Amino acid sequence: MRAKEIFLNGIVKENPVLVLVLGTCPTLAVTTMAVNGLGMGLATTAVLVCSNIVISLLKRVIPNQVRIPSYIVIISGFVTIVSLLMEAYARELYQALGLFLSLIVVNCIILGRAEMFAAKNSVFHSMLDGAGMGLGFTLALTLIGSIREIFGSGTWFGLQILPEAISPVTIFLLAPGGFFVFGCMIAVVNFFRRKSDRLVRNACMNCPSIGACQNGREGEF
Amino acid sequence: MKRTGMVKPPLVLTLICLIVTAALAIVYQVTLTPIQEAKTAAAEASCRELMPDADAFSELVLPTETTTDSGAQLLAISEASAGGQTIGWVFTAAASGYSGQVTVMCGIDCDGLVTRVKISEHTETPGLGSKVAEPDYTDQFIGADAETSAAIDGITGATFTSVALKEAIGAAFLGYQQIAEVE
Structure with missing residues (x-):
């Protein structure tokens, strides 16, 4: 029962990109095409699930003082493995993602989930959390990538969608277009979130990370 | 208590590093051959696109002069042959475009004569500079020689990229001339 909740949490309620606003750098950089967003999302999901499992397994072994370096070593190990595998078996995607593949190491979603979730929960739940968060990330990236590709190049996953006579709006492929689409999506998500959640006056109570935050209760009055 | 705090953390971290390193070494070994195969396959495939009639390609040593007056750089030459006979060369050259190198x-x-031209790598503005990489434009170079290729019109709004393409083709012809002299 709780398992399903944990899994769905990352996809909808605590979507890492659109609600927690983490991992913005790869979100804006690789989403010029839907397929890049999907590839980046799946690569991150793989790393996230693996690192969450291992960190959860080692949560009693890793001393508190060296937990951050330990997490980073584990995460960068998985990132390197994923990028080597991708270079060998999915070369085109590897080249499209370029630098951002190695930058998964410093993606705050992964370190954030390690610190906030995997270090405190069971292996199975951590795995689900990683999968949910990863898929939430993938979903958001694919959506943003789709919007930018359709308006910016007139294609979707490489297929011509808009008639060629309509000249595409190139700015969607550039950085300003990325910010624009990102902002619009956050606005839409916030609109629905506000409708469904009863708004509480206290800022901390509205924070999606309240459950994991050490100071989560501080703002209560 | 204090002692364990000094010894255990670095020890655990070292252990984690060792295990991760070992795992990486294994994955590296396993993927080494597929990565190299994929690399050569990709290089072969792009050479084949430019020289559709060739059946084999071999890398040549770069000639002495590799930089043109405009600053374009010749990076690689591969000899294309069909049935043991040399039928041409594929030159890889790079020149500065609007934002970074155009390869x-x-x-x-x-x-x-040019058999085909392709921009293999660029970081130009999508929709403006990137138009230069489209076949609509690059097909104009088919059949051109050193002089006529330099005279082809650029694309409006993509002057820098068009110039970079022509400079790189200039570097290719520089390499061609040196090879032709030898033979």
């Missing part, structure tokens, strides 16, 4: 692959046959 161009250019096939030149034994008569000194």
Whole structure:
């Protein structure tokens, strides 16, 4: 029962990109095409699930003082493995993602989930959390990538969608277009979130990370 | 208590590092051959695109002069042959575009005519500079020689990229001339 909740949490309620606003750098950089967003999302999901499992397994072994370096070593190990595998078996995607593949190491979603979730929960739940968060990330990236590709190049996953006579709006492929689409999506998500959640006056109570935050209760009055 | 705090953390971290390193070494070994195969396959495939009639390619040593007056750089030459006979060369050259290097692959046959031109790598503005990489534009170079290729019109709004493409083709012809002299 709780398992399903944990899994769905990352996809909808605590979507890492659109609600927690983490991992913005790869979100804006690789989403010029839907397929890049999907590839980046799946690569991150793989790393996230693996690192969450291992960190959860080692949560009693890793001393508190060296937990951050330990997490980073584990995460960068998985990132390197994923990028080597991708270079060998999915070369085109590897080249499209370029630098951002190695930058998964410093993606705050992964370190954030390690610190906030995997270090405190069971292996199975951590795995689900990683999968949910990863898929939430993938979903958001694919959506943003789709919007930018359709308006910016007139294609979707490489297929011509808009008639060629309509000249595409190139700015969607550039950085300003990325910010624009990102902002619009956050606005839409916030609109629905506000409708469904009863708004509480206290800022901390509205924070999606309240459950994991050490100071989560501080703002209560 | 204090002692364990000094010893255990670095020990655990070292252990984690060792295990991760070992895992990486294994994955590296396993993927080494597929990565190299994929690399050569990709290089072969792009050479084949430029020289459709060739059945084999072999890398040549770069000639002495590799930089043109405009600053374009010749990066690689691969000899294309069909049935043991050399039918041309594929030159890889790079020149500065609007934002960064534009890498161009250019096939030149034994008569000194361009067989095909392709921009293999660029970071130009999508929708403006990137138009230069489209076949609509690059197909104009088919059959051109050193002089006529330099005279082809650029694309409006993509002057820097068009110039970079032509400079890189210039570098390809520089390489071609040096090879042709030897033979």
